[in-house]
Amino acid sequence: MYKAKAYSAASATSPLASDTIARRAPTEHDVQIEILFCGICHSDLHSVRDEWGGTVYPIVPGHEIVGRVTQVGSAVTKYKPGDLAAIGCMVDSDHTCPRCKAGFEQFCQNVIYTYNSPDKYKTAPVTYGGYSDSIVADERFVLRVPDNLELAGVAPLLCAGITTYSPLRHWGVTEGKKVGVVGLGGLGHMGVKFAHAFRAHVVVFTTSPEKTEDALRLGADEVVVSRNADEMQRHAGSFDFILDTVSAKHDINAYLNLLCPDGNITLVGAPEKPLDVAAFSLIMGRRSLSGSNIGGIPETQEMLDFCGKHNITADVEVISIQKVNEAYERLLKSDVKYRFVIDMASFKSQ
DSSP states (O other): OEEEEEEEBSSTTSOOEEEEEEEOOOOTTEEEEEEEEEEOOHHHHHHHTTSSSOOOSSBOOOOOEEEEEEEEOTTOOSOOTTOEEEEOSEEEOOSOSHHHHTTOGGGOTTOEESSSSBOTTOSSSBOOOSSBSEEEEEGGGOEEOOTTSOHHHHGGGGTHHHHHHHHHHHTTOOTTOEEEEEOOSHHHHHHHHHHHHTTOEEEEEESOGGGHHHHHHHTOSEEEETTOHHHHHTTTTOEEEEEEOOOSOOOHHHHHTTEEEEEEEEEOSOOSSOOOOOHHHHHTTTOEEEEOOOOOHHHHHHHHHHHHHHTOOOOEEEEEGGGHHHHHHHHHTTOSSSEEEEEGGGGGGO
């Protein structure tokens, strides 16, 4: 066991503050990583403030982790000290269930998340995440990082990236498909980049006309202001797939009616209140509505390799760890383009 620097919250109403936490020494299958950058996900804020319930304090959030390997266990074969490496939303699972064997660890009933999951090693009551200067994880949950990518922009790929990449792949987005992306935030901007890289025809739906220029810069072919009924009607029945990234309550039927027969809309945003779905919006075109969250380890590695090939990273604002509480307040106001990333070198200034 060793001590690591971290930022933690002591309660739902406490700010994140400097702390020292226990990390386990690497076992034979473990990889120890010096964390260089960690992204800030909106779910970090929800968890810190116990908005979903079940938070165990103190909590060290962070599941968009990029760093450099410092030590490996005796049985580790995939990594060596000095390698670039990443960790996403999971650090372990049972490895034996059908879901794990199929590479869908995210659906394992015994998945261990990067933070606020029971720590089977008993180093601490729960797992501690990436707002820290180092982390230790089983090599099966450590990912390779292409060395041509800017590391701060890689960090959000471990959550926002795979969250949008996975449904685009699952629903067969390829060249010639017409794809919509609803919302242009942290998730939406990644959805646009991936759909463009898949050579689909990409249409961004936004309530903010001022986002048009940025949407086109990110790879959109068209931008539709969703409050304009005439613009929406022009696209009726024409989309193969729509990725809905909006977390606020909105009219899902307006988008279902844009799907062609057998088209799909997948939710990756999580509105607080249930969405009202009209049966006829689905029935009349054999349309489908689904949801998706992150991806398994094989697909996450595939996504990172794809990003390396196509030079894709998130658009980020890099901050010091000392600015994390300010970033949370700005996140509530959607005041970021498009993800905050913490530079862990800032720990050294404490």
